[in-house]
Every structure is written in C-alpha cells, then in structure tokens.
Amino acid sequence: MFARRIDRLTSSLVRDILAAATRPDMISFAGGLPAEEALYQPTLNDGKLPDIWQYGQTEGEPRLRELVAQHARALGIDCTAAQVLIVNGSQQGIDLVSKLFIDEGTPLLTEAPAYLAALQSFRLFGAELHSFAVDADGAQLDQLKAQLVPQRCVYLTPTFQNPSGYCYSDAERNAVAGAVDAADAILFEDDPYRDLAYDGPAPAPIAGRLQRARWIYQGSFSKTLAPGLRLGYLIVHPDFITPLTRLKQAADLHSNRLSQALVADCLERGALATHVQSVLPLYLARRDAMAAALQQHLAEYAEWALPKGGLFFWLRLKQRVDTRQLLQAGLDAGIAIMPGDAFFAGTPQQSCLRLNFSHANPALIETGVQRLAGLLAQANRLAA
Amino acid sequence: MFARRIDRLTSSLVRDILAAATRPDMISFAGGLPAEEALYQPTLNDGKLPDIWQYGQTEGEPRLRELVAQHARALGIDCTAAQVLIVNGSQQGIDLVSKLFIDEGTPLLTEAPAYLAALQSFRLFGAELHSFAVDADGAQLDQLKAQLVPQRCVYLTPTFQNPSGYCYSDAERNAVAGAVDAADAILFEDDPYRDLAYDGPAPAPIAGRLQRARWIYQGSFSKTLAPGLRLGYLIVHPDFITPLTRLKQAADLHSNRLSQALVADCLERGALATHVQSVLPLYLARRDAMAAALQQHLAEYAEWALPKGGLFFWLRLKQRVDTRQLLQAGLDAGIAIMPGDAFFAGTPQQSCLRLNFSHANPALIETGVQRLAGLLAQANRLAA
Numbered sequence: 001m002f003a004r005r006i007d008r009l010t011s012s013l014v015r016d017i018l019a020a021a022t023r024p025d026m027i028s029f030a031g032g033l034p035a036e037e038a039l040y041q042p043t044l045n046d047g048k049l050p051d052i053w054q055y056g057q058t059e060g061e062p063r064l065r066e067l068v069a070q071h072a073r074a075l076g077i078d079c080t081a082a083q084v085l086i087v088n089g090s091q092q093g094i095d096l097v098s099k100l101f102i103d104e105g106t107p108l109l110t111e112a113p114a115y116l117a118a119l120q121s122f123r124l125f126g127a128e129l130h131s132f133a134v135d136a137d138g139a140q141l142d143q144l145k146a147q148l149v150p151q152r153c154v155y156l157t158p159t160f161q162n163p164s165g166y167c168y169s170d171a172e173r174n175a176v177a178g179a180v181d182a183a184d185a186i187l188f189e190d191d192p193y194r195d196l197a198y199d200g201p202a203p204a205p206i207a208g209r210l211q212r213a214r215w216i217y218q219g220s221f222s223k224t225l226a227p228g229l230r231l232g233y234l235i236v237h238p239d240f241i242t243p244l245t246r247l248k249q250a251a252d253l254h255s256n257r258l259s260q261a262l263v264a265d266c267l268e269r270g271a272l273a274t275h276v277q278s279v280l281p282l283y284l285a286r287r288d289a290m291a292a293a294l295q296q297h298l299a300e301y302a303e304w305a306l307p308k309g310g311l312f313f314w315l316r317l318k319q320r321v322d323t324r325q326l327l328q329a330g331l332d333a334g335i336a337i338m339p340g341d342a343f344f345a346g347t348p349q350q351s352c353l354r355l356n357f358s359h360a361n362p363a364l365i366e367t368g369v370q371r372l373a374g375l376l377a378q379a380n381r382l383a384a
Numbered sequence: 385m386f387a388r389r390i391d392r393l394t395s396s397l398v399r400d401i402l403a404a405a406t407r408p409d410m411i412s413f414a415g416g417l418p419a420e421e422a423l424y425q426p427t428l429n430d431g432k433l434p435d436i437w438q439y440g441q442t443e444g445e446p447r448l449r450e451l452v453a454q455h456a457r458a459l460g461i462d463c464t465a466a467q468v469l470i471v472n473g474s475q476q477g478i479d480l481v482s483k484l485f486i487d488e489g490t491p492l493l494t495e496a497p498a499y500l501a502a503l504q505s506f507r508l509f510g511a512e513l514h515s516f517a518v519d520a521d522g523a524q525l526d527q528l529k530a531q532l533v534p535q536r537c538v539y540l541t542p543t544f545q546n547p548s549g550y551c552y553s554d555a556e557r558n559a560v561a562g563a564v565d566a567a568d569a570i571l572f573e574d575d576p577y578r579d580l581a582y583d584g585p586a587p588a589p590i591a592g593r594l595q596r597a598r599w600i601y602q603g604s605f606s607k608t609l610a611p612g613l614r615l616g617y618l619i620v621h622p623d624f625i626t627p628l629t630r631l632k633q634a635a636d637l638h639s640n641r642l643s644q645a646l647v648a649d650c651l652e653r654g655a656l657a658t659h660v661q662s663v664l665p666l667y668l669a670r671r672d673a674m675a676a677a678l679q680q681h682l683a684e685y686a687e688w689a690l691p692k693g694g695l696f697f698w699l700r701l702k703q704r705v706d707t708r709q710l711l712q713a714g715l716d717a718g719i720a721i722m723p724g725d726a727f728f729a730g731t732p733q734q735s736c737l738r739l740n741f742s743h744a745n746p747a748l749i750e751t752g753v754q755r756l757a758g759l760l761a762q763a764n765r766l767a768a
Contacts, residue, residue: 229642
C-alpha cells in the first residue's frame, strides 16, 4: 500500500526523545533546543500584525531575500537576492535538496558523524550514503577527496557541527573548496550555528571559496532567533534556483509570510546581531558549566573537545557502551541524552554521546552530568 | 546531475500566470486568490504576539488539533485530535500524501478535470495517473468504479471542485463511499472550498460515509481565512497518522506556530464561521456578476454551469481553441485566464477555461468577460 520510501522511514529517535524530554522533571541534554531565555520575541510596529494575508511569492518575500543576500555577501558568498529561496527552517531546505538530487540509489557523501535529520532525509529519498570522518584529529580530507565525484553532492556542516561541534579551520576550508572544485562535485553547506561563536568568529563559509563547482549554502533563523518562526534559507548556484523554486512550490507554495515579515523587520533594524550578542554570554556560561562538570565527573569515561560554537558537546566514550540502553536508563533517571550512533551513515568505531548545553541552566547541567557519570559507571561495571 | 523527478517538474503554469497577473493593469480570472477584502485579519490579545518561539510538536499545536477534530466531527467525520496533522496549507498535505503512497509508476485515480497542483505533485513523485470524468452530467461513477483497486488511492475534490465547480450530490457521495468500501480502495478527499457555499450547505464529506475503506480528509484555512497563514490539516485513518507525521517531521519538523496560535484563537472564538458569513455576500455578488456577464457576452462561445460554491466558473468552449495561445492573447489584452487542459491527467475532449470570480470586483468582471468574448470571437474567426 505504501511507497517504498516508507520502509526507510525509521522511527525518529529525535522525535521520540523530544517527546520524553518534555517531562517536567527531566534534565534534557538531548535536543538542540535554544534556551528559553534566548528566544527572540519580535516586536510589532504599533502593536499591529503586518499585512501579509494574501498568497505570497514562492521564492520568499523580496525584502527578506534581499536582506539574506546582503548578509551572505558579507560572509564572502558572491550572490544576489535572485539566488535566495526562503524555506520553513533548514529541515525543509534539506527536503528540497534531497528532492533535487536523490533517486533511489543515488550516492551522496556526508561527514561521519553528520546531522541526524539530514541523514534521515537523504535515506528517505533512497540515497546511498558514503562518509568521511570528522573526528578528534579534524576532518579527514584524504577520505573526502577519495570519494568526490563529478556532479555528486557532498553535504557538510563545517561550522560548529551538530553533533561533533567541530569547526573547520581556514586551511581545511580552502582545501575542501579546492578539492570540490577539482572534482566538479556539488557542495551542500549547512551553516545554522555560525553566529553562535564563543571564541571569536568562525572562518568564512566554504561556498564562497569555490571557483568552479556548484554549491548550495543553507542558513537558519532557528538557532539565532527562534525555532517557532520556522524560517531558514537556501542560497544557491544559479543552475539550481529554478528547479528548487518549483520544488518549493510543489511542497507548500511558499513559506509563512508572517514569520518572513517579522524576521525581515528584525534584520532591517540590525536586531539579529544585537540579539545574538545578547544571547552569547548565556550560552558561553552554559558551555563552560558543562565543560567544568564533564571535567569533574566524566574524564574517566569519555574524551571530548571544547566546542568553540554551536550547542553541543560530543563525547567519545572510552569503553564501548550500548548507548540506546544508556538513553533508556537515562530517561528513567531523569536525564535525556542523545546516543551517538544515530549520527553515522555507517557503523561508528566508538560509542559516542551528544550533549546539548544550551537548554538546561548551569545548576541542572551539573546535576545532569553527575547523573550521567553514575549511569556510565554502572554501564562500565556491567560491561566489565 | 538531478534526480529523475526533476524531468517531471514541468514549468508551473500557475506560477507563471500568477506572476503575470500581478501587473497592476491586469484583470485576473486566473488564480485562486481570495478577494483582498475577504482576507481574515487576526486580532491579538493585548496587541501581543502569542508565546510560540520554541520548537513545537510535529503533529501541530494540541489546541488547534482538538479544534480541527471538533470541526470535522460536526461534519460527520468520526475522528479524534490524534488523527489530525497540521500542515502548511493543502499543498503540503498533497506533498506528504504523495510521499506516503507514490513510487515511480504507482497508479493513482483522479477526476478529470482535477486540481492542477495536485496533478503536478502526483506526477512529480512519478504516479501513473488514471481518471474518470466529472463533467456537465456529473461524476461518471461507472468510470470511477471500473478503476477502483484495493489499496489504491483515489483523489477527489467532491465539493465545489477546483476547477469544475462541481459539487457531488448526497446520492453521488453515498455511491462513491459504497464503491470505495467495496473495492477497499483508499480515499483522499480534498475539501478546501466547503465553507464557500452560496446556495446552501454542501452535503457531508465522503470520508465520513465510509464503513471500511481507509481515508484521508484534507481541509484548509487559505480560502476561508487567509492564504498567507499557510495552514491546512489532514485528518486520517489511524493507519496513516504515524507515517504521515514522520514524513512531516522529515519535511520541515512542524508548521508555523504563530499561524497555528492565531487560527486556534479564531476557531475558539467562533470567528471562522462569523468571518465566512461576512465574506459570502461579497463572493455571491461576484459569482452572480460573472454569471450575468458570461450570459451576456459568452453564451455564443461556451457552456457552463452556475457554481454553487467555491471560486470558479468552468467554461467548455463550443469550438476547439488553443487555450495556451488564448492565455497569451489575454495577457496582452490585460485579461488573465486559466487554460483548461492543464487540469487533465490525459487529453481533454473539449477546450476548457477556468475563470476565477473572487478576486476582481463586479465592474472588472464585466470588463474582463467582455475582453474575453472579443478574444474568443477572434480565435473562432481564425479557426474558421
């Protein structure tokens, strides 16, 4: 009865965990939720809603597209508003790009680990996933280069990646751009965490460093302003804007105009930068609180790098642990974590956990990490 | 480079026409746009936006789902809020249902004519489209029955259909329900125009008349409140809610929460019914203005039935005319119309036009129909 893709539509761990993580007594390190205190609350001119009730343009509101293009040009991406497609958050961008490139069996290259919901979307459309490691030693560029193929898409989250937190250096970005250009591959760069930088700005996007290869650059307002707005954008090589716009039209005609108007107002007033600046101290404090708690309670069980941005610590466990069982034990103990294996296209070499540090306050972070240490101690005893 | 489906992503006539139809001097009968005067303008409690900035639930806001289920139960659809999935307007519902059922080559049964953007979505996913006629003599139920197959989806817009304006009678609805039950087919009933009824309420949905077959019922707030809100809903047989929710999550996590909160407020206050009641006289006047203008200027060239609801007249031309050329000549003459052939899965037996009567005021309707008569006179002279 169902299409074949439904067999590939595995139960979404994220969704189930987010459901469990809403229990009031739960300390959640599981989701990628911004702090409640960090959510942008748009202000209305004269207390009135903007006049956006008629059908709008598929590509997005002209004013917002122009502002997004300006923002991207400041990051070194040579583009005009005509290359911008406004979407309902990054997830829709991934859906549309999946539709653009993926048939059943289409090879696609990702990082290992990579953003879970992107892997799910690529799989749903039937992609054959290949990957190269992004680990404690950085991005394994030899693995990347060996797998680049002309006109084949490579999906990267080079800036404060979800889940690993890794940020490609300037040199790594140039190397990736050179390799993608040389192979005439297609770059899909997903960049939702760029503005959440705690130790200075991240190097400029890879998309702007390409000389020849075609590219798609994705940004989001979910992490910087508010996820409830459901707004993100694709900026794309001119070859891609027409088919992507038609795919967007077939998907839902256009994005919500109310959110687009509110975000355009925000950008126009320069309030995005102001808001992000106001949020960074909160996230920095939480990151450092988690770093301290991990150092105190978890050094025995795991290794990690301090993330310079984004929302996550990525823990590589020193012993192999069934992280799905650990998740369940955690939920029973009032602590929600994210098992690492879901972030791999293949089988990970090491047991990993992703811990979000933005949603819980420092006191809860300390308590939660303590609980997690107890669970890991128990898991290691059982494994021994 | 692109997926195979991109070859099936034909240029969207709707989109191109909507673009041309925004010229200030254009009288547009082409789109399906509600009248500007009819757009619902939500009011805010205390002039404040609702607090909806965090991620929301994939299925939709619980309050809105409950209100939608109540509304559907009043129409005879036995359902609970757990069967409701909030989507970004009907187009997304069609995208998700396409993902649920359609592989390349999957047969799917539609009306002829049928809603253009649904045909486009079904084709994009690779459906093999079959159809039965809905014409001046009503729905051809023998054609329908002959093509019903167990677990195969049939897509119907039985209430004031876009484009034909046809509304299935009570007896036709019972016959369709019986046939779908007998065949154990799957009904996808799309019902966005139900509330725009000018000559008394439409018979209850077919979905609520099924005894055995599985079903999907779709509604929208675009025609009754405002398209810019981008909100609609699927209510579905329990077998379908889990895969559709996962598909929605993979598509864009969840629908815009701001629109959901505004629409829930509207439903809770009973303002949907009040608003629709306030809009009906305007649409009725425009329908009757178009009926009078057609009678006066076009009786020589076309046949039509008076639509009892919805937004469209469906003209069957007495002579064969190249309606794409007529569209172009119309745009040059400042009148936008919709060629009928785009609404058929196969080749139509007759040249047809769809005329929207909701967007232009009565004076412009008269002028526009006059212009159209001139174009048809010219086309007939050329054809002779």
